[in-house]
Amino acid sequence: MRYVRPGTVDEAVSLLNSEPESCVFAGATDLVPQMQGGRPEPKLMIDLKGIPRLVKVSYSNGQLVVGAATPVSIVKVDDNLKAAFPGLSESSGLIGSDQIQNRASLGGNLCTASPGADTIPSLMVNSARVVIASSGGTRTIPVSDVVTGPGSVSLKSNEFVVEFILDAPPKRTADAYLRFIPRTEMDIAVVGAAARLTLDDADCCTEALVAIGAAAPTVVRAPVAENALRGNPINDETLAEVMAAASAVCSPISDKRGTKEYRRQVAGVLAKRVVLQAAKRAKEKGGAV
16 A cells, blocks of 8 residues: 655646545545455555645635645634534534544545534535546535435545535524534434524524434435424424424434434434524624624
């Protein structure tokens, strides 16, 4: 196995095309354990952390751009990101220990394609897009189009994620993320939930996005819950509809962390709580960063 650390996107693309049995990585916090568990070792490992474009967070022209290999320890504390997307900051700060967070990245968390990945629900409710590089150039797709199943993504073998793009939220818009885990820290979500709400001056919801993680083969949106929120105040009646819709959209499995029935119930409770948290933040927020 050979290790290479390119300095540009073009160099990484060239290396990826030069060896069919190659693999790009950022922190390798998932890749190394997978290889220890029997995953075949690639002949060429391409470390993306040497590419400046992939390891920075920038904000300009109403867009936040996060390099795909940027450690989540940087992502979670970036002032612009925390102000505009506190839920994404929260979910980034839940990935493993401090040591893991110094290596783990949004790109890795997305492309590992775990149903319980913490940042994917937050990225989805914020309509994040990813820029993907290959020998044919770059293309941009929604985050929601990347994961196709557990451990499976839509990217081709000669493609990798360069960066994430998030548009600044409008006035009185905010997100939030919550998860339930068996332990207090450093565990995989039994269920995770993210929400983003926009409120009018009367505190009625004008736009809503809700996503549930770890309760289906991929992170799922909850469109019925979103429709229940739009045009309505955040009251007990609306929240009861949100809970029921969030539970109904799940298709979980039973495992050592919980039964499928338990996960459905938790999904509803978390959806209610995360909607309340997002609404509280939206009321406090005057506008975009």
